[in-house]
Amino acid sequence: MRVELNGVSVTAAGKQLIDEVSLGVPSGTVVGLVGPNGSGKSTTLRCVFRALRPTAGRIELDGRELSGIRLKESARHLAALTQDNHSEFDFTVAEVVSMGRTPHQGSLRAMSTMDQQVCEDALRRVGAVGLAHRGFLTLSGGERQRVLIARALAQQPSVLVMDEPTNHLDIRHQLEVLRLVRELDLTVLAALHDLNLAATFCDRLCVLADGRIVADGPPREVLTAELVHQVFDVHADVVDHPTTGAVQLLYHAQPPFDQDQE
Ligand SMILES: Nc1ncnc2c1ncn2[C@@H]1O[C@H](COP(=O)(O)OP(=O)(O)OP(=O)(O)O)[C@@H](O)[C@H]1O
Numbered sequence: 001m002r003v004e005l006n007g008v009s010v011t012a013a014g015k016q017l018i019d020e021v022s023l024g025v026p027s028g029t030v031v032g033l034v035g036p037n038g039s040g041k042s043t044t045l046r047c048v049f050r051a052l053r054p055t056a057g058r059i060e061l062d063g064r065e066l067s068g069i070r071l072k073e074s075a076r077h078l079a080a081l082t083q084d085n086h087s088e089f090d091f092t093v094a095e096v097v098s099m100g101r102t103p104h105q106g107s108l109r110a111m112s113t114m115d116q117q118v119c120e121d122a123l124r125r126v127g128a129v130g131l132a133h134r135g136f137l138t139l140s141g142g143e144r145q146r147v148l149i150a151r152a153l154a155q156q157p158s159v160l161v162m163d164e165p166t167n168h169l170d171i172r173h174q175l176e177v178l179r180l181v182r183e184l185d186l187t188v189l190a191a192l193h194d195l196n197l198a199a200t201f202c203d204r205l206c207v208l209a210d211g212r213i214v215a216d217g218p219p220r221e222v223l224t225a226e227l228v229h230q231v232f233d234v235h236a237d238v239v240d241h242p243t244t245g246a247v248q249l250l251y252h253a254q255p256p257f258d259q260d261q262e
Pocket of ligand 1: 012013015017035036037038039040041042043044
């Protein structure tokens with residue numbers, strides 16, 4: 001299922017949060033949304049998972065305007081992993097994951113054997129079967145994140161929208177989650193802070209700066225030293241990873257010497 005944003009803008013409190021954002025996520029591809037803090041990544045994603053209504057522009061799912069699709073129907077196609085505070089979840093892990101089945105259930109909301117299997121499978125995929133009976137609030141940040149990914153998978157979506165999915169995860173779990181996301185064969189739009197992980201796991205990167213898309217393309221084309229300096233105000237060398245071949249950045253701890261002042 002393809003996702004398309006066309007000239008999406010959001011104005012709030014008299015401020016333009018994002019300005020004519022246009023980007024496409026072709027079916028089955030993983031697109032990373034990168035950019036500095038406050039550049040508009042979450043705002044963009046919130047429009048896609050319908051937590052926010054754009055002030056202007058169109059968002060389409062396979063050519064259908066999202067705002068014209070009923071919420072329950074769009075929830076069957078599109079799952080979101082958000083940055084919102086989940087401390088309100090005074091439920092067991094199994095219960096939290098089962099919430100992912102809601103868009104597929106009738107008004108009685110009864111869990112079928114199939115629903116239970118889907119939930120178990122989702123927990124297995126994130127390596128969290130052993131947590132099923134734990135209280136969600138007793139989990140560590142990383143465990144919670146994996147359970148929330150399982151909840152999104154239990155929704156059996158075609159499109160996964162993720163706001164910093166690797167937040168709170170140690171490096172092994174960051175890699176596992178992104179590898180899993182790659183293997184799912186879903187259409188994925190994910191805001192990511194780690195440019196090297198984004199370069200490794202994404203087919204394309206869209207770079208946001210001050211609410212505008214300033215670059216869009218394969219990681220190798222997008223992640224140039226010039227762009228990283230211009231957008232993030234950081235100096236970096238761009239190298240090829242010796243094992244994976246992915247383009248990677250080696251950041252300079254200090255700004256380089258200004259040759260003219262020597
Ligand atoms: N409801 C709102 N009212 C006013 N300003 C807002 C609102 N929501 C977001 N903003 C501002 O819009 C800008 C973009 O925020 P957003 O959360 O989309 O950025 P981001 O790229 O996801 O940032 P981060 O990397 O820090 O998570 C920020 O300056 C933020 O303070």
